[in-house]
Structures are given as structure tokens and as C-alpha cells.
Amino acid sequence: MRDIAAELGIEAASLYSHIKSKDEILETICFRMADELLRAIDEVNDVYFNAEEKLATAIRNHVKIVTGDLNSSTVFLREWRRLPAEKLAEFVKLRNKYEDGFTQILINGENENVFEAPDKKFAVLTILSAVNWITEWYSPKGNMTPDEIAEHLFRFITTGLRVKITE
Amino acid sequence: MRDIAAELGIEAASLYSHIKSKDEILETICFRMADELLRAIDEVNDVYFNAEEKLATAIRNHVKIVTGDLNSSTVFLREWRRLPAEKLAEFVKLRNKYEDGFTQILINGENENVFEAPDKKFAVLTILSAVNWITEWYSPKGNMTPDEIAEHLFRFITTGLRVKITE
DNA sequence: CGGAATTACTAACGTTTGTTAGGTAAATAT
DNA sequence: ATATTTACCTAACAAACGTTAGTAATTCCG
Numbered sequence: 001m002r003d004i005a006a007e008l009g010i011e012a013a014s015l016y017s018h019i020k021s022k023d024e025i026l027e028t029i030c031f032r033m034a035d036e037l038l039r040a041i042d043e044v045n046d047v048y049f050n051a052e053e054k055l056a057t058a059i060r061n062h063v064k065i066v067t068g069d070l071n072s073s074t075v076f077l078r079e080w081r082r083l084p085a086e087k088l089a090e091f092v093k094l095r096n097k098y099e100d101g102f103t104q105i106l107i108n109g110e111n112e113n114v115f116e117a118p119d120k121k122f123a124v125l126t127i128l129s130a131v132n133w134i135t136e137w138y139s140p141k142g143n144m145t146p147d148e149i150a151e152h153l154f155r156f157i158t159t160g161l162r163v164k165i166t167e
Numbered sequence: 168m169r170d171i172a173a174e175l176g177i178e179a180a181s182l183y184s185h186i187k188s189k190d191e192i193l194e195t196i197c198f199r200m201a202d203e204l205l206r207a208i209d210e211v212n213d214v215y216f217n218a219e220e221k222l223a224t225a226i227r228n229h230v231k232i233v234t235g236d237l238n239s240s241t242v243f244l245r246e247w248r249r250l251p252a253e254k255l256a257e258f259v260k261l262r263n264k265y266e267d268g269f270t271q272i273l274i275n276g277e278n279e280n281v282f283e284a285p286d287k288k289f290a291v292l293t294i295l296s297a298v299n300w301i302t303e304w305y306s307p308k309g310n311m312t313p314d315e316i317a318e319h320l321f322r323f324i325t326t327g328l329r330v331k332i333t334e
Numbered sequence: 335c336g337g338a339a340t341t342a343c344t345a346a347c348g349t350t351t352g353t354t355a356g357g358t359a360a361a362t363a364t
Numbered sequence: 365a366t367a368t369t370t371a372c373c374t375a376a377c378a379a380a381c382g383t384t385a386g387t388a389a390t391t392c393c394g
Contacts, residue, residue: 115328129300160327
């Protein structure tokens with residue numbers, strides 16, 4: 001709290017004119033971002049039909065949200081376990097719903113015979129590892145825009161590293 | 168320190184008969200695991216020739232190390248930033264060397280015309296995201312062994328999600 | 335311009351944290 | 365059996381932490 005206050009140029013005790021508690025800050029960050037991600041994936045599953053387009057859009061949305069506020073994303077990804085017990089349980093439900101959203105896309109892809117993911121949970125977790133790991137290395141000053149990152153990730157996730165024979 | 172001591176059934180003050188400081192514990196965990204990973208990747212680059220085999224072995228080694236001690240791996244992945252400044256700088260160098268090891272594999276793969284990764288840094292970071300994310304979900308009680316996880320990851324990383332036309 | 339509302343301050347509190355010091359008990363070595 | 369070493373204890377310390385209470389300063393509004 002003293003570090004946050006120092007960033008703002010005020011005393012730690014002054015923060016309590018604006019917030020209720022440190023936990024409230026964490027809850028706001030985590031739930032606001034979770035809600036944003038959930039809204040994005042729900043829209044993807046509602047609006048799009050083509051599984052490839054769904055996946056591409058879901059990845060782009062995720063990358064845009066994560067890179068849109070790196071500080072919040074970093075807190076969201078690293079600190080969610082420190083939510084108070086009741087909020088933590090609620091949060092985990094949201095995470096699971098989000099994963100389910102990606103699973104739905106993979107199921108659609110299999111039905112359309114464009115994706116092949118026998119172990120969908122594994123595939124979804126690996127996709128999420130890629131999009132979430134962006135907080136470890138992304139910089140707005142870097143040479144890739146969020147859309148380029150999303151495009152790279154989509155290609156990596158769908159076609160992998162192997163040289164494409166048909167090209 | 169009180170939590171660690173409680174796990175051991177002793178008082179926090181008693182820990183100091185066995186260790187120097189809390190920082191020492193963190194340093195030991197981080198550098199021991201970094202050294203282990205570096206030894207593994209160096210051996211892969213020395214011993215193997217075939218890039219696919221290199222990558223498969225590098226992934227298998229990483230997964231084996233990470234799943235071999237989940238507690239240490241979790242601390243290693245999440246807490247390395249809390250190393251004291253000098254140790255942190257040293258640690259970052261080791262991380263970079265490890266990434267370089269993977270980059271070397273991708274370069275070999277391109278020379279052999281089996282891999283295609285124009286942006287190698289991006290590809291390496293995405294590979295590392297997958298192997299490191301294991302700490303988020305792996306359980307020894309789960310239905311996948313570390314070798315199976317490594318195999319799945321290798322397949323995902325090399326061929327992606329798309330249905331293989333040649334099959 | 336004065337009063338109300340808002341924001342920020344200082345001081346303080348209770349709790350938590352990492353660690354030290356001195357003492358005691360247990361284990362080990364001679 | 366005695367001496368030494370090791371491990372653990374209690375007690376304590378200083379610093380850090382999240383937050384409250386009362387007061388002061390600033391801003392806003394009629």
C-alpha cells in the first residue's frame with residue numbers, strides 16, 4: 001500500500017479515502033479482467049460459426065485484453081490465489097467457464113474436421129499458457145503489435161513449427 | 168518462515184540452525200533448478216544431431232525437471248523476481264542462456280528444413296510458456312505421466328491443432 | 335464568500351515478518 | 365562417563381505492513 005501510494009504521490013493512509021481495502025483492489029482487478037475475458041469468449045461462441053475464425057478471434061481478444069493493461073494483467077495472472085476464500089472460489093468458477101469457452105471452439109473444430117485435439121483440456125491449457133505468457137515478455141515498445149502477436153500465436157497453435165509441405 | 172517451520176514441526180527460529188536466511192532458500196531453489204535445466208539443454212545440443220530429436224528431448228527434460236519437484240518448480244517460476252539484485256542479474260543471464268539453447272535447436276531445424284520459425288524468440292518463448300505452465304495444472308495424481316505430457320507438448324508444438332491432411 | 339464535501343495529512347495501532355541471542359535438551363564423539 | 369556438537373526452544377527485536385481515527389487542506393457549490 002505504501003508502494004502504491006508512493007506511485008501516486010500520496011500517503012498510504014490516504015488511499016483509504018478512495019478504496020475500502022487492499023483486498024478490494026485485488027478483487028476489482030481480478031473480476032474486472034475475468035468478466036472482460038468471459039464476455040469476449042461468449043461473444044466469439046455466439047457470433048462466429050467457423051471454428052478457425054472463432055479461435056483466431058478468441059486469441060486476438062485475449063491478447064488485446066492482456067496487452068491493453070499489462071499491470072492489471074500481471075496482477076490478475078500472478079496474484080489471483082491471494083483472493084479471500086469466498087472470492088477465490090467464485091473466481092475459479094469464472095476461469096473454468098473461460099476454459100470451457102475454448103473447449104467449445106475445439107469441439108466445433110473437430111466437428112468441422114479442421115482441428116484435432118483428442119485431449120481438449122490439455123490443448124486448451126496449452127493455448128492459455130501461450131496467451132498468458134505474454135505478460136512475461138511483451139512490451140509496448142517491442143517490435144510486435146498485439147494483433148501481430150495474436151496472428152503469430154494463432155499460426156503457432158494451429159500449424160506448429162513443422163515446415164508446411166503443401167507450401 | 169513460520170509457515171515453513173510449521174510444515175516441519177519446529178519453530179521458525181529453529182530454521183536458522185540449518186539455513187542462513189530466507190533469501191538463501193530462494194537462491195538455492197532458483198539456481199539449482201536453473202543449473203539443472205541448463206545442463207539438460209547443453210547436453211541436448213551437444214549429443215543430438217537431428218533437430219526434431221533435440222526438441223523432443225529438450226521438452227522431455229524440461230517436463231521431467233518441472234514435474235520432478237513441483238514445489239521447487241513453482242517457487243522457481245513465480246518467485247525468481249524476488250532474488251536480491253545481484254543474484255537476480257546472474258539468474259537472468261542463466262535464463263537467457265537456456266532460451267539460447269532452444270533457439271539453437273530451432274536454427275538447426277531450419278537448416279534441416281524441418282522447422283519454420285522466422286521469429287525464433289517468439290517461438291522459443293511460446294514453447295517455454297507451454298512447458299512452464301505445467302506447474303499451473305499438473306498433478307502427480309493426474310492421468311498423464313510426465314513423459315506423456317512431454318509427448319503431447321511436442322506434438323502440439325510441432326504440428327499444432329490442425330487436422331493433418333497427409334494422415 | 336461561506337459552508338459542505340472531498341481529499342490528504344499525521345499519528346498511531348495491532349499484526350506480521352525475518353531474524354538474533356541465549357539457554358536447554360538431545361545426539362554424537364571420545 | 366564426559367565433553368562436544370547439534371538442534372530446538374523461548375523470548376525478543378526491529379522493520380514492515382494494512383488500516384483506523386482525528387485533523388487539516390483543498391475543492392466544489394449555492
